[in-house]
Amino acid sequence: MPANATAHVRIARPSRDLRAAERFWVLGLGLDILYQHAADHNAGRRHSLLMVGWPGATWHLELAHDPAAPVEPQPTPEDLLVVYLGEPVPDVLLERLEQHGGERVPAHNPYWDTWGVTVRDPDGYLLVLSTRSWAGS
Template sequence: MTTYGRAHARIARPSRDLRIAERFWADGLGLVVLYRHDWDGTPEEHSLLMVGWPDADWHLELVHAADAPVHPTPTPEDLLVLYLDDQVPEDLVARLERHGGQRVRAHNPYWDRWGITIQDPDGYRLVLSTRGWSNSP
């Protein structure tokens, strides 16, 4: 089997309100809006917002179907962890809070020891970790 270590990854999940989500992920965290599709009333269509960093091998896709919304049901272990390999800037945490985030204690104390957990407006958790990470041995 061929492995695809550099394959692009899409993390997709529902959102209650894409405008509010964009404030958090783009204006708060600093991700770039890579693509946006606003629902035009076509059956079986939905609105979506893709955000990420242009040089990253992943992006976050947030979706909302106005005619059949899926309500987010995150658990305390639904985490998006960003390994900063440095201290978490307090101004970044403050900006995330100003843009709809809420600093919370992690369900797993490991993340409180090694970072800061912010809950996004849909209830999902973003961990800004002070640690670094590599999949290489």
């Protein structure tokens, strides 16, 4: 597959608690579990994985946890996952995210407060729900 717009993208990062991450991303945002497995040293799997996304999308989010040597997430204020909704952010979605471990926070860049809502996930990473659309060009 060539490196172009059809290539699938995986965004991978560490998680302290995959159960908390699953509640936020699946029950809160509404992503599907695309794949998951628990660490099993006997089977050669050092990491527990949770991969979430929307079926058919050209991206997915992989959250990994190594119980034997956990990596502490170190998000910065500019580590954003932006979802372009193209409409106002539904209050019910924000409430669901907060009920499932999210915390609404002011954006480091005020642009995102103008054009969306920023929510911190249980690992400290930032999800921006943008009211804008993305045309890809």
